[in-house]
Each structure stands twice: as structure tokens, then as C-alpha cells.
Amino acid sequence: xxxxxxxxxxxxxxxxxxxxxxxxxxxxxxxxxxxxxxxxxxxxxxxxxxxxxxxxxxxxxxxxxxxxxxxxxxxxxxxxxxxxxxxxxxxxxxxxxxxxxxxxxxxxxxxxxxxxxxxxxxxxxxxxxxxxxxxxxxxxxxxxxxxxxxxxxxxxxxxxxxxxxxxxxxxxxxxxxxxxxxxxxxxxxxxxxxxxxxxxxxxxxxxxxxxxxxxxxxxxxxxxxxxxxxxxxxxxxxxxxxxxxxxxxxxxxxxxxxxxxxxxxxxxxxxxxxxxxxxxxxxxxxxxxxxxxxxxxxxxxxxxxxxxxxxxxxxxxxxxxxxxxxxxxxxxxxxxxxxxxxxxxxxxxxxxxxxxxxxxxxxxxxxxxxxxxxxxxxxxxxxxxxxxxxxxxxxxxxx
Amino acid sequence: xxxxxxxxxxxxxxxxxxxxxxxxxxxxxxxxxxxxxxxxxxxxxxxxxxxxxxxxxxxxxxxxxxxxxxxxxxxxxxxxxxxxxxxxxxxxxxxxxxxxxxxxxxxxxxxxxxxxxxxxxxxxxxxxxxxxxxxxxxxxxxxxxxxxxxxxxxxxxxxxxxxxxxxxxxxxxxxxxxxxxxxxxxxxxxxxxxxxxxxxxxxxxxxxxxxxxxxxxxxxxxxxxxxxxxxxxxxxxxxxxxxxxxxxxxxxxxxxxxxxxxxxxxxxxxxxxxxxxxxxxxxxxxxxxxxxxxxxxxxxxxxxxxxxxxxxxxxxxxxxxxxxxxxxxxxxxxxxxxxxxxxxxxxxxxxxxxxxxxxxxxxxxxxxxxxxxxxxxxxxxxxxxxxxxxxxxxxxxxx
Numbered sequence: 001x002x003x004x005x006x007x008x009x010x011x012x013x014x015x016x017x018x019x020x021x022x023x024x025x026x027x028x029x030x031x032x033x034x035x036x037x038x039x040x041x042x043x044x045x046x047x048x049x050x051x052x053x054x055x056x057x058x059x060x061x062x063x064x065x066x067x068x069x070x071x072x073x074x075x076x077x078x079x080x081x082x083x084x085x086x087x088x089x090x091x092x093x094x095x096x097x098x099x100x101x102x103x104x105x106x107x108x109x110x111x112x113x114x115x116x117x118x119x120x121x122x123x124x125x126x127x128x129x130x131x132x133x134x135x136x137x138x139x140x141x142x143x144x145x146x147x148x149x150x151x152x153x154x155x156x157x158x159x160x161x162x163x164x165x166x167x168x169x170x171x172x173x174x175x176x177x178x179x180x181x182x183x184x185x186x187x188x189x190x191x192x193x194x195x196x197x198x199x200x201x202x203x204x205x206x207x208x209x210x211x212x213x214x215x216x217x218x219x220x221x222x223x224x225x226x227x228x229x230x231x232x233x234x235x236x237x238x239x240x241x242x243x244x245x246x247x248x249x250x251x252x253x254x255x256x257x258x259x260x261x262x263x264x265x266x267x268x269x270x271x272x273x274x275x276x277x278x279x280x281x282x283x284x285x286x287x288x289x290x291x292x293x294x295x296x297x298x299x300x301x302x303x304x305x306x307x308x309x310x311x312x313x314x315x316x317x318x319x320x321x322x323x324x325x326x327x328x329x330x331x332x333x334x335x336x337x338x339x340x341x342x343x344x345x346x347x348x349x350x351x352x353x354x355x356x357x358x359x360x361x362x363x364x365x366x367x368x369x370x371x372x373x374x375x376x377x378x379x380x381x382x383x384x385x386x387x388x389x390x391x392x393x394x395x396x397x398x399x
Numbered sequence: 400x401x402x403x404x405x406x407x408x409x410x411x412x413x414x415x416x417x418x419x420x421x422x423x424x425x426x427x428x429x430x431x432x433x434x435x436x437x438x439x440x441x442x443x444x445x446x447x448x449x450x451x452x453x454x455x456x457x458x459x460x461x462x463x464x465x466x467x468x469x470x471x472x473x474x475x476x477x478x479x480x481x482x483x484x485x486x487x488x489x490x491x492x493x494x495x496x497x498x499x500x501x502x503x504x505x506x507x508x509x510x511x512x513x514x515x516x517x518x519x520x521x522x523x524x525x526x527x528x529x530x531x532x533x534x535x536x537x538x539x540x541x542x543x544x545x546x547x548x549x550x551x552x553x554x555x556x557x558x559x560x561x562x563x564x565x566x567x568x569x570x571x572x573x574x575x576x577x578x579x580x581x582x583x584x585x586x587x588x589x590x591x592x593x594x595x596x597x598x599x600x601x602x603x604x605x606x607x608x609x610x611x612x613x614x615x616x617x618x619x620x621x622x623x624x625x626x627x628x629x630x631x632x633x634x635x636x637x638x639x640x641x642x643x644x645x646x647x648x649x650x651x652x653x654x655x656x657x658x659x660x661x662x663x664x665x666x667x668x669x670x671x672x673x674x675x676x677x678x679x680x681x682x683x684x685x686x687x688x689x690x691x692x693x694x695x696x697x698x699x700x701x702x703x704x705x706x707x708x709x710x711x712x713x714x715x716x717x718x719x720x721x722x723x724x725x726x727x728x729x730x731x732x733x734x735x736x737x738x739x740x741x742x743x744x745x746x747x748x749x750x751x752x753x754x755x756x757x758x759x760x761x762x763x764x765x766x767x768x769x770x771x772x773x774x775x776x777x778x779x780x781x782x783x784x785x786x787x788x789x790x791x792x793x794x795x796x797x798x
Contacts, residue, residue, distance in 0.1 A: 104753055336765050340568060353531055353533050369769070370768070399425065
């Protein structure tokens with residue numbers, strides 16, 4: 001139940017396919033398809049090497065097309081944070097979705113239950129996270145109502161208990177509180193206790209690889225302790241799911257996590273790239289850019305047409321992609337519609353009016369959410385051509 | 400040429416009109432229509448009192464409906480920052496638009512020229528800002544091409560020279576550089592030199608009223624000096640346009656500015672409210688809120704379903720609207736999809752799961768840009784009803 005339904009692409013976007021990158025109007029969100037596919041291959045290899053499932057977070061790209069590309073490459077399905085994102089994925093043909101977040105409103109849970117019945121019909125699976133008895137009983141009410149209303153096979157929804165392994169946001173404390181929730185879930189035939197959701201958001205952006213290792217080691221201790229308590233009651237814990245791009249090599253090699261949720265590796269933003277890389281982590285490339293044009297220029301600075309309506313700045317300002325040392329520039333905040341550019345590094349040149357530049361966003365998820373479409377380019381940013389238009393199906397899918 | 404064309408509202412939104420505020424799903428962008436109309440009245444009175452025109456910035460609300468409401472209340476038209484915003488305004492029936500920004504790409508200038516011919520046909524007017532000879536000559540090329548291609552009366556576009564009165568972003572330096580641009584404009588019959596665009600963005604958010612006064616006094620000196628140089632060449636300067644919500648009482652009473660561009664007064668965000676109010680400034684009320692629900696709660700904090708995909712955080716995190724001292728809460732960053740809430744002030748209570756809260760965004764412009772629609776409520780946030788749905792026509796209109 002998105003606020004608006006999606007429309008066909010504009011003539012401009014449809015006619016762009018096959019044209020040179022020079023034809024892309026600014027500001028625009030551009031995906032380097034070659035780099036993206038290399039990142040995808042690196043991720044698939046990492047998961048194979050550690051024999052773990054991967055379920056990339058689609059809250060990052062919000063595209064059913066990219067979700068299906070990931071599933072083709074070996075992902076078991078996707079995570080989302082919002083019911084409306086799950087609906088957008090299912091509408092786009094993605095039938096294995098985990099809502100890795102708490103859903104409380106009865107109106108939303110009715111949609112979740114309807115979706116569960118829908119994907120089961122497509123031989124898929126829907127999963128959701130809970131962290132309270134109230135969340136569980138509300139979900140059970142919605143599932144039972146949907147079961148009563150459907151003529152098809154009654155669906156069962158997979159329910160993961162979110163435990164707080166150090167992020168300090170949602171989730172129950174590791175230990176006994178989680179065990180109590182397992183028993184709550186098992187009271188309801190429409191719910192299946194599927195395991196523990198243990199994502200450590202705070203660990204992702206710790207710059208030091210050592211600090212990230214320490215954080216994830218503590219998370220693993222919490223999980224092992226909680227799992228033991230649950231298993232001591234004779235209840236199996238089928239899966240531990242979690243991890244982000246910043247820490248996933250640690251979860252992958254933990255022997256505890258069975259599924260990785262990392263999403264940003266696909267596009268790799270400036271903030272993740274600023275982390276000290278763990279030696280085991282593949283070298284992911286930047287694949288997401290904002291193309292922008294200089295609209296004003298003077299002695300000491302230039303101004304481009306991309307501000308924070310074009311790219312999110314919650315994790316810092318974008319970096320300017322430099323093709324060579326002479327084109328190094330630093331981006332300063334110019335407000336909603338402008339970026340201020342000053343020469344940096346070896347460069348002393350202020351770019352001239354009309355010059356095209358490529359920005360690497362600080363944070364890919366909320367940047368993608370600002371755009372209705374991503375323009376996929378092959379053959380590089382300088383001489384490439386537009387290969388495809390990727391709809392941001394779940395843009396603004398907040399509910 | 401928006402990337403996508405707009406679609407009808409969803410069933411959910413259409414059915415919401417007439418229902419209680421309780422029926423609004425979260426997170427959602429909600430406008431307190433009563434407060435908004437009072438703000439509108441205060442602005443109209445301020446402009447009348449100082450005998451200045453007002454041309455509110457539609458980059459804030461991005462809604463043709465609200466633009467027309469402002470014009471009914473006395474505004475001469477609207478400002479926008481982007482060609483695509485101008486197109487959305489014209490498509491919605493707003494025929495007096497000033498693109499208060501530099502436009503450089505020839506593809507965009509062709510759209511500007513087409514729009515100029517379109518609004519002249521509707522007895523309207525299109526204006527644009529320039530700050531370089533290159534910008535002027537590119538605009539002239541586009542206007543001449545459009546003139547050659549049209550069978551109707553050839554349009555003239557109003558051209559304002561942007562002078563930098565202290566913001567340090569776009570704009571030529573006050574003085575001789577501006578005079579040179581006047582001569583450039585006057586070479587082209589399709590362009591009319593309409594005056595000076597002198598917006599001081601940096602002055603808007605200076606907390607101290609005294610500092611804002613000093614900044615705008617300096618801006619006025621720059622304008623008077625530049626105007627004198629232009630008039631000394633026998634060329635009239637018809638209009639000085641500028642001002643934002645933070646400083647507009649100063650521009651209004653300057654005797655120099657003839658037109659106010661302030662936009663945020665209509666919704667009034669947390670950042671502008673944090674300014675020390677100039678005694679002459681009307682007391683604008685908060686009229687824009689994000690409705691959100693608590694989805695997780697524990698001893699020391701709760702988590703709501705609104706993060707920075709629901710509200711912009713470039714000017715600080717949102718404030719939680721407190722109906723009374725017992726419900727005071729502080730909002731902490733919980734990432735893209737979550738907000739973390741802790742008791743504040745006299746309150747010691749962590750809100751329970753399911754509780755509805757109202758956030759006052761830090762910055763209204765980029766917050767509105769995250770949403771496809773605003774839900775207009777009358778009768779207050781507690782017991783009101785949904786009065787109307789306001790489309791964000793220019794959401795994502797970046798080009």
C-alpha cells in the first residue's frame with residue numbers, strides 16, 4: 001500500500017539507454033554496472049568460501065531488479081526494513097523477504113500477513129523480526145485473521161527474535177528475555193521460531209579493524225549464550241542472521257552466523273570506504289555516483305548543481321571522484337541544491353562552468369532513496385554508455 | 400521533463416480524507432492546516448506593512464496547490480531552484496515563476512525557454528538568475544532557438560543578476576562585475592534585465608538577532624553600491640529580490656529590497672525556531688510534523704519508526720512535539736529508519752510500544768522532498784481530522 005503507485009519511465013530516461021554518459025542530465029544517480037557486478041562476484045565468493053547464506057539488505061538499493069540479480073548470484077533472498085519495501089519486492093517478483101525490523105501497527109501487520117499468504121503461494125517465504133511479547137501477539141492476530149480470510153493453504157511466517165548485541169536500538173537483551181519470547185512465538189501455529197536476528201549497527205563504521213573485531217566477538221558471545229539457553233529447553237535455533245558491509249567478514253568466519261545481511265557492498269559508499277579494511281574483506285569498488293555539473297565558478301571555488309536533495313549527508317559529505325591528480329577537488333556543503341568545490345591535493349584549478357563531475361555519496365541507502373531511478377552505465381564514467389535504467393521501486397516506501 | 404510523471408493518489412490516501420488523525424499510518428508527513436493558514440496570514444500582513452512583494456520559495460513545499468494558496472493570499476508568484484521545479488509549478492497552474500538559480504546545461508535551458516513561451520501564453524512571467532557571461536549567452540541561444548521554433552508571440556525572459564552579498568556560493572561580486580553582466584544581458588532582445596537577486600543564505604541561521612542585522616546591513620550596502628553603478632550608466636534597476644525566513648524582517652524594512660523570497664515561514668522548522676527572534680518578526684508556528692509510532696521500548700529508551708528517510712537531518716535532528724511536560728522526549732539518531740527516544744525535561748516515562756508521536760523536522764525543505772504527499776489535518780494533531788492530501792508535485796525534481 002504505497003502512497004503512490006509507480007508509473008512508466010519518462011521519455012527522457014527511456015531514450016537515454018544506448019546513449020553516451022554525456023547525455024545524462026544532472027544531477028543524476030548513476031551506477032557503474034561493471035563495478036557493481038564485480039562487487040557482486042566478490043560477495044558471492046566470500047559467502048561460498050565461508051559456507052554462509054547471504055540475504056543482502058534491499059533497504060539499500062530498493063530495487064526488485066537488483067534483488068533478483070543478487071538472487072541469481074546466489075543470495076537466498078533479501079532483507080527489508082519496512083512493510084512497504086517488502087510489498088515492492090514481492091510486486092517485483094522477489095518472493096523470499098525478511099522484514100528485519102519490528103512492525104507494530106495492526107494495519108501494517110495485516111499487510112504483512114497478506115504478503116505471507118501471497119509469497120507462500122509463490123513457493124516463497126516471508127520472515128519478520130520481533131522484540132516484544134506485544135509484537136508477537138499482534139502479529140499472531142494478523143496472521144490468524146488472514147488465515148481465516150484465505151481459501152489457499154494457511155501460511156506460516158518465519159519469526160526471528162532480534163537481540164541487541166550492542167547497537168542499543170531495537171532488540172531484547174541477550175539471555176533469558178529472548179528465551180521468553182521463543183515460548184511466546186511457539187504458542188501460535190501461524191508463527192515459526194526461525195532463529196535470532198543479531199545485527200550490530202554500531203560496529204559497521206568503527207574505523208579500526210581491531211575495534212570491529214572486538215565488537216563482533218562480544219556479539220558472538222551474546223549469541224552463543226542466548227542460543228544455549230534456548231537449546232537447553234529443547235528448542236533448536238535454526239539460524240543466526242545479521243552483519244553489515246563493515247563487519248561481515250567477522251560474522252562470516254564466526255562459525256555462529258549462518259546468514260549475512262550486508263547490502264552496501266554492492267555500491268560501496270564513501271563512509272564504508274573510510275574504514276580500515278580488514279585483510280579478509282574483499283576490496284569493494286565504488287559503483288554509485290552522483291553526476292553533477294558546475295553552474296558557477298570564480299577564483300577560489302566553483303558551485304555544482306548537487307546538494308543534499310541529490311545525496312544524503314548523514315554519514316558525511318560526498319567525495320569528488322578524481323580521474324587524475326589534476327582534477328582533485330574537495331566538496332563543501334552548499335545546502336539543498338548546491339555543492340561547493342575547491343581544489344585539493346595537487347590540483348590548483350577551480351573547475352569551469354559546464355564541467356561535469358562525479359560524486360561518491362557518503363551513504364548509499366538514503367542517497368538512493370532520494371531518486372526515482374538509477375542510470376546504469378557500462379564502459380566507465382568517462383566514455384561509457386547508458387546500459388539500463390534501474391527503477392528505485394521502493395523509493396519513499398516508508399510505512 | 401521529470402524522470403517520472405505523477406500518478407493518482409493511492410486508495411489509502413484518498414480514503415484518508417475525512418478520517419481521524421488516528422487513521423494516519425506512520426511515518427507520515429502531516430501539515431497542521433490551521434497553523435499553516437495562520438502563518439500565511441502573518442506573512443501577508445508583514446508584506447503589506449512594509450509594502451514589499453513576496454514570492455515564497457516553492458523549493459520548500461514543492462506543491463503547486465500550496466503555491467496557488469500563497470498567490471491567493473497576495474504572493475506575486477513563487478521562486479524555485481530547479482528547471483524541473485518550474486515545470487512542476489507551471490504544470491500545476493502557477494504561471495509566475497522565478498528560477499532563482501544558475502542554469503547552465505543547454506538541454507535545461509531549452510526547457511527554460513520552452514517554459515518562458517508557455518507562461519507568456521498564460522499571461523505569466525518566467526524569470527531566471529545569472530552570474531556569468533557564459534550563463535547569459537547560453538540562455539540567449541536557448542531563447543533564440545525557442546523563438547525561432549514558436550508560432551506565438553516571442554517571449555522575453557526576466558533575468559536577475561545574482562550578486563554574492565556574503566553567502567559565498569553563487570553570484571558575482573557586488574560592483575563592477577555586476578555592471579558588466581547588465582550590459583551582456585542587454586545585448587539580447589529575448590532577455591530583460593529585471594534587477595538583482597541578493598539572497599544571503601548564511602544570515603538566515605545566525606542565532607543572534609544582532610548578528611543577522613549586521614549581516615543584512617552589509618548586504619544592503621553592497622546592493623546600494625552596485626545599484627548606483629548600474630544606474631550611473633542610465634539603466635534602471637527595477638527590483639531587488641531576496642531574503643529568507645530568518646532575516647526577512649530586515650530586508651522588508653531595508654527600503655532596498657522590493658521582494659521577499661522566504662519560504663519556510665509557512666511550515667516553520669526546528670532550526671528556524673531556534674533563532675533568537677527579531678522583535679519585528681511574526682511568531683510563526685510549527686505546521687509541519689512527521690507522525691511516528693513507537694515500535695520498540697525498554698527501560699531507558701524507546702524506538703520509533705521514523706529515521707532520516709522520513710526527515711532530513713542536515714540542520715539537526717527533529718524535536719519531539721510535547722503536548723504536556725509529562726510527554727517530553729528527546730530524539731536521538733537511530734539511522735535511516737529509526738529514531739531513539741529518551742525521557743527529557745520533567746518526564747521520566749519511556750513511551751510504550753504503539754504510542755504515536757509527532758516530530759518537528761529540523762529542516763522543512765529536504766524533509767518535504769522525501770515524501771510523495773503531505774497529509775493536511777484540521778482541528779489539531781490530537782483530535783483533528785484529515786482535511787486534504789497535498790501532492791509534493793516537484794518531489795525529486797532535481798534537474
